[in-house]
Amino acid sequence: MLNRLVRFFVVIITIAAISPQVWADEAGARAYVDSIGQQVISIIGEQNISNEEKQGRLREIFTDNIDFDWVGKFVLGKHWRTASPDQQQRYLANYKNFVIANYTSKFKQYSGQTYKIRSVTNLGEGDYILKMSIQDPNPKKPDILLDYKVREEAGAYRIFDIVVEGVSLITTQRSEFDSVVSRKGLDALIDLLGKRAQA
């Protein structure tokens, strides 16, 4: 009877010790995405700096918060293993420039949308998915469903996927790149990425 009681308390104490950690991590992921959201919105909303300056600051945020090495490798899929070290290096460099160039320029389309984090789910192994909805200032327009997938490594969080209305960016890119490499080869893909990064 005493044994049972002791075991019961051990279990309770263990749960109590773990749960705050779990909560803290989900709360941590939420706080992380919130802080990025605020940073991005404040940069875009700044009145006294030029568009180039804005794009530069957004580029910094991208570089600091996206795990380009992991994402680049994921997106290249099975073709990464068959690539030479030189190709891998060139690919990662061009991939990073491509994503930054293409997505930091999108801020010009921003027109006062706000976001709301609907839920945070722990996917296990340090991965979290944050489901958000983006509200348009025009109440008649429907909300856009946007999810961020975030990974925690050594206390720091980084974004590894963005899912818009159910379509995952890294999944779609993997499909695209697979198609280009299968039809035209890896060097062609690397060149294409380089060219498009100037856009």
Next chain:
Amino acid sequence: MFKLLKYNALPIFAALLLSACSSTPEPGQEAESDPMESVNRSIFSFNEFIDAILLKPVAQGYQAIVPEYGRERVSNVLRNLKMPVVFANSVLQGDPENAFSSFWSFTLNSTLGIAGIFDFAGTNTDLEVRKEDFGQTLGKWGVGSGSYVMLPILGPSSARDTVGLVVDAISDPFNWMDSEIVITRTVVTAIDTRAENLELVDDVYKTSLDPYATFRSGYLQRRETEIRNEDSAR
């Protein structure tokens, strides 16, 4: 017209459905579910051509000439006309909530909303309707998407979803009306849909290294989201 469909199309349906019973492709490896890729790419080029010379300019003109208020009215009417199909498929999927919403949305909007012109239900009630179609119903029942199919003019589809399109077209009560009305509705739907997607499609062409692959991946992922009913915040 129905007799023709019944006798000639039945073997085609069966073949499509059988091929559709294969599993849905793993996201990111959709090329494996595109055995007809070269044919699909040709049809895609054809679609791009028709889009460039006809559909896109008309949609752009529509957007430029008709004020947003007017375009909203048109969208409302078109969406309302889809409600019977949404209702039927919600029932088939065992979704009483959506069946209820679509039924009452249709009733209210057709009467108080004056033939669907005003989204009375959307603005005055809490009713939220999620779009459902027979392709989603088949998906809910476990039918995999099957081969990826690029339909002429209609765009991306799959073996399963093509069957879905046909079943919806036949079962839609508004398609039983005068052929002139049906054709008008179809044309207006095409223009309305294209106008809503102008930005999105332009975006794809700007960032994609292979638009065909992007549309394919996006389409298949989107369908899975719709089947799992994750396309609404409910």
